[in-house]
Amino acid sequence: MIPSLETIAALVKIGLLVGGLMTAAAYLVLVERWMAAWVQDRKGPNRVGIPLTKIRLFGLGQPLADGLKIILKEDYTPSHVDRVLYNAAPLVILAASLAIFAAIPFGSVLPPLGIDGLPDPIPFLVAPGFSVGILWVFALSSIAVYGVLLGGWASNNKYGFLGGLRSSAQLVAYEIPLGLGLLGVVLAAGSLELDVVMTQQANTGIWYAFAQPLGFIVFLVAAFAEAARLPFDLPEAEQELVGGYHTEYSGIKLLLFLVAEFLHMVTAAFLIVILFLGGWHLWGVTGSGDEIGWGTALIRFGVFSGKVLAVILFFMLVRWSWPRFRFDQLMNLAWKVMLPLGIANLVIVAIVEEFRPQMTEAMGASAAGWVALLLPWAVFLLGWITAGVLTPSGTDNRPIRADILEDDGLFAAEHALLTGNGQVTTENELSNTANADSSSGSDA
C-alpha cells in the first residue's frame, strides 16, 4: 500500500517536530547554562568545540558531547526496584511529552503550493482539524503525572518516593488553575483547536493576555508549576531530595526524564504564546488572513519562534532570580489564591462574552469593545489587591501548626509574640505574667 500524500506530509511534519524538539531540548540546556553563567557573572560552558582542534565555537559542541557521553554510560537497573514499572516510567513520560505536539501548531501556514492531494495552504500543525486539540494537550500533560508517580514508586527509594508524592500532589493541584485559565480562552475563542485560537486573536488584534489579564497570570503561574520549574521545582529539590523521583535512574533513562522535563517547559512556552500572546500575530507586520506569500509566511514563522524563545528565556531568567517555595506555601498558592482568581476570571469572561451583543446594540461597537476590555482589567486589579491585602508580604508566614498551638504553650506564645497579635492564654504564659506582676508589686 502506498501511503497518501497527506500521510507523507504528516510524517514529514512529525519527523521535523520530533527531531527539532530533541535538538532544541539539548541546545536549550546549553542556553540555560549560559543564562545561569550570565546571571551569576561567570563564563559558563565555552570550551567544547570541534574535537582534536583548538576551535571552541563558544561551547556549541557541549550538548553533543553530553548526549554521546550519557548514551555510552551504563543503563543500570538496581536490584530492589519494580522492574516493569521502573522501565515503563521514562518511556511513558517522554512519549507523552512528545505526543502533546500532535495538537500544537508551530507557526501559521505555508503559501499555496498547488500540489494535488495536499490541502492548500498547508498548516504548520501535525493534525489540522483535530477538534479536541486543547483537551488532547490537557490529557497528555496529565499522563506525565503517571510517569513521575510510577518512577517514584517503582524506584523503591525514599528520596524517589517522597519526590514522586510531592510531584504528583503539585501537578494535580496546579492542573485546576491551568484548566481555569484555559477555559476563559476557550470561552472567548469558541473552539478547542489551537490554530483557531491564534486566528481569532489575529482577526481581532487583541491578544487574550490583554483581554483576560487575570486568566493570563493564573495560567502563567500554573504553567510554571506544571513544568516543575523554579520557583516550583519541589519535586526534585536537590538540596532536600537528591534527585526526587529520578534519584535511582541512570544513563539513558535519566536522560529521558530530563528531556521530558525540558519538553514540558517548551510545551508551556508554546501554550502561553498560542493561547495568550497572539501566536504568530504581530500588529502591522504579519497581517491576519490565510492567503499569504512566502515573505509573510517566513515573517509569521519568525515572529512565532521569537515569541516562544522569549518565553523560554523568561522561564530561565525566573529560575535564576527566585527562591523556591515551601510546600505549604505551594499548596496555599494553588488552592487559596490561584483557584479563586481563576474562577473570578472565568465568571467575568463569561459575563463579558455573553452580553457583548447586547452591549454593542446599546452603546455602539467601540464603546462596547472598551467595556469588554476594561471590565476584566478592573477584576484583575481587584483580585490583585485582595490577594495582596489578605497575604501581606511582611506577615509571619511560617506554617501554622494548629496541633502544636493547642498543645505546646511555648510555641503558641512565641507565635503570638512574633505576629504581634492574638491573646496569649496558655497557662505557662499566664503564670509568667502573674509572677512578673507579683514581683513588681513587692518591689513597690
Next chain:
Amino acid sequence: MNPILPVILFVVIAAAVSVGLVVAAQLIGPRRSTPVKAMPYESGMDPVHDTRRRFDVRFHLVAITFLVFDVELLFLYPWAVASRSPAGIDAAVAEGSVGGRGIVFAGAMLFLALVVAGFAYDWKKGVFRWR
C-alpha cells in the same frame, strides 16, 4: 484524511523514539554490576527498612479534591465551546431545542455557584490547610 490519523502516527513514533533510545543504550553501554550499585541510594547510609510504608493522608486529600474540581471543570468545557461557536448554543436556540441563551447562561452560572459553594465548604473544613 481523518484528522485522528496523524495523532495516532505521532503517538506511535513518539513511543518508538523513546523505546529505541533505551534499547540502543542497552546495546551500547557497559554492564558491570556490583552489590553496592544494586542498593538504594540513601546518601551513603545503609538503607533502613522498606520504602513502601504508610505516608501522609494529606496527599490523598489533595488527590480527592483534585478529582472533584477537575471533573467539574470538564463539565464546563462543552458549554465554553458551544457558547459562541456557529453550531453551538445559538444554533440550538434557533432550532428550538433550547429555550434561549439566557437559560443556558443561568445554568452555567448556577453550576459555577455550586462549585464555589463546595469550594468554600472545603476551605472552611480545613481541606486546604497544609500544616
